[in-house]
Amino acid sequence: MPRPQPKTITFTIDGLEVRAPENSMLVDAAKHGDVEIPVFCYEPKLGNPVGACRMCLVEIEGIPKLQTGCSTPVKDGMVVHTQSERVKTAQNAVVEFLLINHPLDCPVCDKGGECPLQDITFGWGKGTSRFIEPKRHFVKPLELSPLIAIDRERCILCYRCVRFSQEIAEDYQLVLLERGAHSYVSTFDGHPYVAPFSGNIVELCPVGALTSRAYRFRARPWDIEDSGSVCTLCPAQCNVSFTVRDDRVMRVLARENDEVDDGWLCDKGRFAYQSIHVDERVTQPLVRDGGELRPVSWERALEEAAAGLRRARGKVAALAGGGSTSEEGLLLARLLREGLDSEHLDTLAGVDCRDLHRLAEPALQATASDLEFAHTVLVIETEPVRDIPILDLRIRKGVRRHGVQLAVATPRPSSLDASAKLALRYAPGAGATFLQALAAALYGGELEETARAAGADVEQLRALAELLRTGGATGSAPQEIVILYGDRILGHRGADDLLKLARGLNLHGHAGAGLLAVPAAGANGRGLLEAGFAPGYGPGLRAIAASGAHTGRNGAADGESATDGKDASALGVHGIGAALATGELSALYLLHADPLRSELPHETWSAALEKASTVIAHASFLTEGLREHANVVFPAESYAEKEGTVVHPDGRLQRLRPAIGRRGETRAEWSVIAELARRCEVDLDVLTGAMASQQLFDAVPFYAGLSLEEIGGRGVRWQERGAASAFPQPPASAPAEPSADGTASPEAVGSIWDTPEVEFSPSLKFLYKRERVEA
Amino acid sequence: MSELLLFADIDEPGLNTLEVYSRRGGYDSLRKALAMPPEAVLHELEASGLRGRGGAGFAMGKKVSFLPKGGMDKYLVCNADESEPGTFKDRELMQKSPHMLIEGIVIASYAAGASRSFIYIRGEYQLQADVLDAALSEARDAGYVGENILGSGHSLSLVVHRGAGAYICGEETGLLDSLEGKRGNPRLKPPFPANQGLYQGPTLINNVETLSTVPTIIRMGGEQYAKLGVETSTGTKLVSISGHVQRPGNYEIELGIPSREIIYGLAGGPPQGRAVKCWFPGGSSSPVLTGDELDVPYDFNSLAQAGTMLGSGAIIVVDDSTPIIDVALKVAKFYRHESCGKCTPCREGTNWTVKMLERIDAGEATPMDLDIMGSVQEHIMGNCLCVLGDAMAMPIASMITKFRAELEAHMDSRRLEAVGA
Amino acid sequence: MTAVKRYEHGSRVPGWDEAADLTKDPAEIPDPATTPVPEDLRAEIEAHMANYPDRRSATLPALAAAQRVHGWCSPQAIDEVACVMRLTPAYLASVATFYDMLETTPVGRHSVYVCTNISCSLCGADELYAAVRDAAGDDADFNVRAFECLGACDIAPMASVDGVYVGPLTLEDVPRLLDDARAGRPVLPEKQLARRRVADPHANSQEFPEHPAQEPQG
Ligand SMILES: Cc1cc2nc3c(=O)[nH]c(=O)nc-3n(C[C@H](O)[C@H](O)[C@H](O)COP(=O)(O)O)c2cc1C
Ligand code: SF4
């Protein structure tokens, strides 16, 4: 579905000639002339206007009745009045009507000061009311869910929240009950409104009827500041705005970015900020002493860590979690490579980097918003609501509003099944085999046998092949297909088959089509790889030649990037585990990662950590692996304290800006790594966070010329810049023999709902338990 | 009354069966229509000048012509929600002559190119829905409904859909939402149902009486039908008359006769010794006329000129034994109860109006409250999403204007009663 | 002296004061494995769904069917419909509470809807309603409701007793009306609307209301 390209027209509003996109709604078009038409129920993110509140009435010449500006598309030559007597009377009337049953309890209302009802009453109301009958009075506030409180007296029945539940999240849990003036927002039979995106209704509510129980009465609009950043709690990397009061994060709001999040947040992104300010957080350096981790001075912790690393030179490995910035990855990789002669760097995902490289080609890359406008979307080996929630909403939107045809192929029932044209199942862990069967269904080959091996239904596979071959496109234009895949599917030649599909389905270089990975490596999985935090790969995905050939100053292999000449002795996560257990490796550096808090085999890793002589960690919480095995723990910055960049799965570099100061004794983590490097006799040459970013842009050829300013608040996709041509040619074929690292466990990472941030946020705890039970 | 069309055989025993209906010439119009090209059928409908009998009085032929041509799925919905207070004519037609409605639906669907149709009948009409279901099954067996009707190539499915008690589902877009299984909230217009109606497809919605008239038009020819009645209101109309009259019931009249003739001539006027205080000419949504306004010709335009409307053709007569405040309260409470709650002026305005009226009734109001109430009605009118809000505001406003003195006197006497004077 | 009570009808809305029960799980589409549905009800709902291009259109008939089985749209009834139709119970509750004929609190099994709208009230419906209420007293078998215009103002004042329209009613009719309903007999056969002729004298050669046009219902 090609994206609409509106043309510009001219219309007159309050005597002013204004140019605006044709068919945009009058309330939006009016903004082009700096005219504000008040609205309550109108919210374009929620789909078609409903015209319920009647606040936006305007006069249009040639139409006898007043019209709702929220639902009237602007046409060339239209003449609109928003200031006439008639319009003013109507506006006054609507405000008066809305307030007759409203409690006017602004002084004790959480919304006070940032309330559209207040603003509109002030701007468009009469200032008096003639209503002298008794108002409704009720018990309030009431719990709607563990996260949300509802005050039904204040509700103006704008329908926003129920439209969200029904048309955006499609959970149909929040509804209106009863009719007329008795209508009220509620759920079925007293059940709580618990759903992955429920918190959005708080932000949508134009009055103080729905409030966040975590934020209620904690701050007032005039004593808070907003600070824009990016949520790094999952690969979706939604843009957020932190509400800060007294250097504490009080709330998280969506910071709309159509290309990333479409203006929504999941409940983890919205409420997990609480974990920043809990007592469980590590805010001091810790060193194991007499079997216990004890707070120590920075000097002692740094020296202990550096000594451990120096002792293990050549036998050090590092693992990074998805919450690490690209800069941290780059610097830690340099520390290992340049200071400790070690090439063993990986994430916890266990996906072969050569495969990742082959699939990261710019010409193959789909964007998050392509999901909404493609003809067909195939979701495979991922459950978006668990892995990358905000894309779940994006896919639903595409299906609902743009007629995207959706196919879902997963081992377990998916919450997207109901929206899908086709929902296919295969055996857990058989994703790659399924791909092979799909390739066979499309291009010939042993279909039935392979399908059986994958535990998939042959007829359904044929139907899927048919959908991909013909579905959707009109005329002769090839259809746009987007494949959203969990990249743990890549082992067992999954990448070969995926690439075969990409070629056959014309995804290569086809705007609006392509592949989009859900990185098993976590939020910044892509950024870590591109920064060179990968076994045998330096910054910019350049293979590092076999051992000895030392990397240059910035960690880049010296010029020649032999395509598959990567150092075969560099170990990935599975190799690292094994080598630690046998004693071949002796030190492990854990950057925001805990192998025991992952889907990696627990016993192997318990043994590996037990055997390691030095385990150094950056962490916010002492999870099992660290509590029992770390020798040194450095306090990690929370995502609201961090600076640096991360890369969205579609290649968008996004910038983190610190919203609050670091807690306790926490230091910038790049500086901790730099300090350790100094103590291991390497000068990483960074004195500020910005210098670290600059180093990253210089080190990755396809980032060349980037700056933090260019990234700005919305991010930049490197594929859309000239330097993208510096992307190194990927290896033409699969790795000769699939390495042990190429076999990701079926669920290399757990659900994003099963993490310390959820566990330690007081108001999300209940969700954490739910997820655990379901898992 | 010169000629009965809809009611010609209405009390013929067994008219609800296919056998009797056919004996009386039933389905001949369908045969005639199917032998004509659809455009010709449409032409007859346009020529007849038939205006919708559901309330808005929109020309039926024109509405059919608004449906886009082409092969998409089109729908026809018969509005049998009949909930406007005072109205009970559709009930009579469906119960006694269900085949006439079915025949009308099939002919209209042929003209409109619709292939699926529904009768949305209010849930309270259980008998009538059962009668329709029985008639429908006869019609199906006889090949009048279903695939390739009478070999014409035209196919039509028809389902009787029972509502569950909500006046707003008579409003055409509320009806569509209800038929789609939702709360019966009206939709924004545009898009109009003719373009995007049921399941987003082009949809023709007509009232039971409108559709039941179609076979007659085809039988007589549109031009012949147009000779009945007056220029802008052609044909005959069923009038439901109730309240303070001696012979309440349904009467078929030729449009344009003096209203007095209906109220006094047919229905016998108010009981002996009483006089007409006011009357609703077209259901409780129409502004009231007084006993001095009985000579208005009963047709769409004359009533509009008199400041009211023909609406659903339901005359409710109130005689001088009833205080106007009682009438106003009944009307306002009804609309408050039935407001769907989607749009602000109607939801809050009906609620507010009832509370003010109650205060007036209790003697706790002053003449200023009448002004406020009048202004609230003005604020409702024209500002709502559908016209339910107006449907309360118009009659209430008319009562305030026409019976202000009585209302003021009522407040005074109640106040005196309250203080025990 | 205040005749308008502070929480008079129109202000007090049941449900408004209720919080969600946080110990409950969210109400999602019921799992067929744990939601037994009576076979007849399932079959009826499925038949309704087959009538429409979109299964959701069957919501009203399905809820009505469940109400016939359970006496009212109880949470269990709604769960069963939700399970068959693959909709959330909240969606159905939202629909059910919109419509007057769907009961969302337990009611007696005989419904007596007394029309109290304008035409009937002009003919004494308010007194009739009060009389029916009094006569039914606290008999749990009866669900006596004042209803909006039932579309039978020609027989005002009237009532719909278990779906059968009767009128014009007098206060004397009330005891027999309830007795007939209680006993499962046709209710006031001679006053049933089904038997009434059209009022239009031109359509009638005889005077009404003789000759039952149809068999009495009930
Ligand atoms: C609040 C409201 C209630 C209505 N109720 C009915 C009704 O019960 N029956 C009906 O036929 N039309 C009713 N209408 C009119 C319909 O919206 C629509 O105009 C009509 O069904 C069109 O059919 P017609 O053109 O044949 O009259 C109602 C309109 C409104 C605004
Ligand atoms: S006017 Fe009344 S019934 Fe119509 S949409 Fe508005 S609230 Fe609903």
Ligand code: FES
């Ligand atoms: S904003 Fe237009 S009606 Fe609500």
